[in-house]
Amino acid sequence: MSKQRVIVIGGGLAGLAATMKIAEQGMQVLLVSFLPVKRSHSVCAQGGINGAVNIKGEGDSPDIHFYDTVKGGDFLGHQPLCKDMCYNGPFVIHLMDRLGVTFNRTPEGNLDFRRFGGTLHHRTAFAGATTGQQLLYALDEQVRRLEVEGIVEKMEWHEYLGAILNDEGRCVGAVIHNLRSGEIVSERGDAVVLATGGPGLVYGRSTNSAVCTGTATTSAYLQGAKYGNGEFIQIHPSAIPGHDKLRLMSESARGEGGRVWVPRKPGDNRPPKQIPDNERYYFLEERYPLFGNLVPRDVGSREIYDVCINGGLGVGGENKVYLDLTHHSREHLNRRLGGILEIYEKFTGVDPRENPMEIFPAVHYSMGGIWTDYERTEEGLINHESPRNQSTSLTGLYAAGEADYQYHGANRLGANSLLSCIYTGLMMGPGVVNYVKNVDQAAEDIPSSVFEKAVQEKKERFDQIKAMKGKENPYALHHELGELMIANVLIVRENDKLEKTLDVINEYEERWNNVECVDTQVWTNPVPSYINQLYNMIQLSKIITKGAMLRNEFRGAHYKPEFDLNQPKDFKPETYLEYYEQKQNGKVNEDSFTPEHMEYMKRFEANNDKWLKSSIAQFKNGQPDITYEEVDTSLVTPRPRKYD
Amino acid sequence: MAEKTITIQIKRQDSRDSSSYWQTFEIPYKPNSNVISCLMDIRRNPVTKEGKQVPPVIWECNCLEEVCGACTMVINGRVRQSCSALIDTLAQPVRLQPMSKFPVVRDLAVDRSRMFENLKKVKAWMQVDGYHDLGPGAKVPETNQGIAYKLSECMTCGCCMEACPQFSLNNNFIGAAPISQARLFNMNPVGKFIAEQRLQPLMEAGGIGDCGNAQNCVEACPKSIPLTESIAEMSKQVSVQMFKNIFQKRS
Structure with missing residues (x-):
């Protein structure tokens, strides 16, 4: 058989981990990324990564981590996967340590761990408050090393447009768009892994980065792949309000003792430090004495919403609450939370070491994603050799990381996303290689007509887009979509609003036909890509909204008061x-x-x-x-x- | 009273080889704006101050919270991340230019692949035996972690190169960031096993000897990485290595 290879789309934690593990087995990997992989959205993860290493001697164990994870997800997570992930937590953390991640340390030189939401244990390893950045860099460095060794080839500034399916519907490659030259080409691959992250931009403003449009997973859905649990969108309790982005304020701020409060008296306009303790409403601590400020995210966001919207107690009459760290010393805060406090100070001009921060919930993460399979063992773990693991419903097309759907159920626990990304990337490696070794025809030997046809379809699509001369600015239409989703498919969901929203989205789909391709230059023109992504975001917003409308219950992040x-x-x-x-x-x-x-x-x-x-x-x-x-x-x- | 506005002048360039030109945009003022939020506003209505419809401006960005390193540009003459450049702190008109030490791709986007190639030269990675379970890593004292963490925040954004008088489009100086990365890995308890291999490229043409000690790099770094300390430390390691090399040759 001709030489085979795997194509990995996306260079965040999941894509890089998959690349490393597949390459380690001697399989050639083509890594395709929209931007230099070192700039992927994983850098935005702040607080840490979970693994029950039990450094603090609290009796923590992978089983308790597993229980916290499925309980946090309101039991919608697939348990063998959750269990296998939690059992691999300590290994993943130790591996990342060996790869040079500068994790915080205890006086004895061990890895330090902090608390996070939804657990009573110190289970979160961290590197200051930029843990995602540090983890991503360690994997980026390994992939650079593999690149020098010649087993990995990188194509940065390239966009995935779709899977190439042969006559039996098996994925044998990908259509790739060169974002600089504008060329559309095919790449042959015996398996394709989508590690393309989440879809926060469907909501316009979120904690997500500019590339998180969900367009790659949506294109798989449009090609026939199943999409799971789309309606489960995590709203993070604490973000800094903004009109370009809702910047995350990590849960680690609360893990390190941050307290959430509002003035007890509505309209109390005194500066926060002049409000005495007994006139402050520490509503999470009062309502949840056991978990306090570290309730899971779905609970935290709902309570903040309740206090502001239903209680009218938001700071200054606006939708904001205080997140207060001022009771800690500057030195302590800088060592453990420096990165996020700098972000707050840089973007608001207020020093959070001296003044309570003002925060409000924001769209953060998609528990849902492309449907993927797995093979469990009798003990309820995962058979790591199985080619079924992380396979989408299209043979040969795989998905990992935030792009998949089955680990976090109805609500993800903080610091489980970094774990799930690295874990899925590594775990799927052997199975993908087994799949590739057993296909009956190498992608290299498949007639070129299959590839030419797929490229031709996308070229026609892009030619049509470039010729669009309607009246709508695509960026402005996206803005409208985002505001619609924020207004109607967020923390509290009501069927009449969801139904109307779905109608409006269908109108947006019509209006999409009337956009103008506002830039027609060939070289480095992001506009045609963006118009295509906008189409996919419209489709994805329908999955989310319709899924939310039909699910008549209250589970995790999907809160419908009517069905409480x-x-x-x-x-x-x-x-x-x-x-x-x-x-x-x-x-x-x-x-x-x-x-x-x-x-x-x-x-x-x-x-x-x-x-x-x-x-x-x-x-x-x-x-x-x-x-x-x-x-x-x-x-x-x-x-x-x-x-x- | 006239509505409050923000005026932005942007140096544009259609392709690698074409010549540059300036355009001015005027957009309605919004509180807490930053350079990127303004570029986004312009993108939704790409019309110059003179009322001319133009293609939206091209720039690089991703995280918008100064951890990805993508959005570096020269703002009012100073190189920095544009996401954290708050309009309220900038003199108007705000002047945006692409970095000058890297080839322009289009408008404000430049090609920084040279920086990533230089990370290969200094082997900025851990040489591990495999990605399987080999137990915990080495213990590390808290003080070392503090230094290493600071160094590991480097985003490969290019500010230190843009500010450096020695680094130019036409030479091969490696620049401050990779030198600092070599320091990071050479101080790791396991990373130092191949310390010599990281020093070799720093001894060659374009290596640490080309540093002119202007110290602009440390001023420009958005993450306040102690780059001059790193350069001093690596100069020391390089000197020791040079002596070793001479010694080894003689014996």
């Missing part, structure tokens, strides 16, 4: 486990529960029967067709979530 099961205040999850055990044993003694609890548990069960499923979107007749698939919850019994 109204957990009784005095209810404990253990009560449900007792009930569940009785049920497994064949007989429930209903008298051993209060009628209120009994009713709630029945509601909970009925809701899970109907909705504890992945939503799967497929492109049919121009619209997302949504069906539901079972989730493997065989390892930890789904139970009501509680953090107070």
Whole structure:
């Protein structure tokens, strides 16, 4: 068979990890990236990476990490994958340490760990407050080394436009757009890995970087791949409001003791430091005595929303709350949080070591993404040799990192994204290589007509785009889409609004036909690409909105007040486990529960029967067709979530 | 009263070889604007102050929070990241130019591949045995971590090169950033195993000997990396290595 190779699209943590692991097995890799990989969005991750190394002797373990992860995700995560990821957490952290990441240290020289949301343990390794940047650099350096060794070839300033499928529908390469010369070419590859990150730009302003349009995963969906759990979009509780970007203020600020509060009195306009402690409402601490400021993100964002919108207690009457670190010394803050405090100071002009920060929730992460497969073992872990791992529903097309859908359920825990990106990239490596070695025909030997046809289709598409002479500025239309999504598909979701939003998005799709290609130069012209991406963002916004509209329940980040099961205040999850055990044993003694609890548990069960499923979107007749698939919850019994 | 506006002058260039020209844009004032948010506003309505419809300006950016290194440009004569250049702190008209030490691609976007190639020269990576489970890494004292962390924040943005009088389009000086990266890996308990290999390119033409000690690099670095300290430290390592090399040849 001719020489084979794998194409990896995207050079963030997942793409680089996949590249390294595949290349390590002697397989040639072509790494394609929109921009120099060192500038990928992974640099924006701040707080840290989770792994139950138990440095602090708190009795932490991968099993507890696993439990926290699936509970944090409101039990929608695929448990064997979550378990395998958490079991590999310590390994991933140690590997990154060996690769030179400058993690913070304890006095003994060990890795230091801090607390993060959704857990009671110190489980988050960190390098100051720029952990994502440091992790990305370590992988970037390894890939540069592999490039010098000749096993990796990089194509930066190139955009993935679509998978090339042979007559049997197997992916045998990719159509690639040179962002400088404007040429559209094909690259042959025996497997293609999409590690193209999340879709924050569908919301216009988010914590995401300028390249996070989700266009690559959407193109796979438009080619027939399944898209999972699209409606589950994480809203991060703390971001700095802005009109170009909502800059992230890391959860590590709270992990290091940051306190969230608002003045108790509405319209209290005194400077924050003049408001005495007893006139401050530390609402997370009061409402959640156990987890306090470190409740998971979905909970935190909802509470901030509630305090500002329903309670009218936002700072200065605006949608803002204080995040306060001023009780710590400057030296301590600089050593552990320097990077993020500098960002705050640079962009607001206010020193957060002296004054409480003003923050509000923002779109941050997509739990959903392209559907991918896996092969579990009997113990509930993953068979790392299986070519099914991370495979999309199109044979030969794989996905990893934020682009996939099955690790974080309905809500991701902070510092699990860096883990899931590196873990999926590494984990999938052996399976992808096994797949490639077993294909019956190398991509190199496939008739060139297959590739020419795919290139021709994209060339025609781009020629049409370049000829667009309508009245709409594409950037302005994108702005409208973003504001629409922020207004209607954010923290609180209501069916009438979602239905109207879907109509408006369909109007945007019409209006897209009337945009003007505002730049027609050939050399280094991002406009045609952008118009194509905008089309994909419109399609993706439909997946998100329709998925949200159809899912009539409240789970994790998907909050529909209308379908809140109204957990009784005095209810404990253990009560449900007792009930569940009785049920497994064949007989429930209903008298051993209060009628209120009994009713709630029945509601909970009925809701899970109907909705504890992945939503799967497929492109049919121009619209997302949504069906539901079972989730493997065989390892930890789904139970009501509680953090107070 | 006239509406408050922001005036921006941009040096444009259509392609690598074409000549440059200036255009002026005037956009409505918004509080807390930065250079990129203004470029985005212009992109939504790319019309010059004179009312001429023009192609949107090309620039590089990604994270918009000064950690990716993409958006470097020369703003009012000073090289810096444009995302963190707040309009309220800049004199108007705000003048935007591409960096001059790298070839222009188009408008404000330049080709910085030379910087990434130089990272290959100094082997700015760890030489590990594999990506499988080999247990924990070496212990590191907190003080070393503090220094290493600072060095590892380098974004390959190019500010230090733009500010350096020795670094030019037409020479091969390696510049401050890769020298500092060589220091980072040479201080790692395992990275130092191949320290000599990182010193070799610094001894050659275009190496550390070409530094003119102007110290502009450290002033220009947006991450306040102690670049002159790194250069001093690497000069020391290079000197010691040179003696070693002479000694080894004689014996």
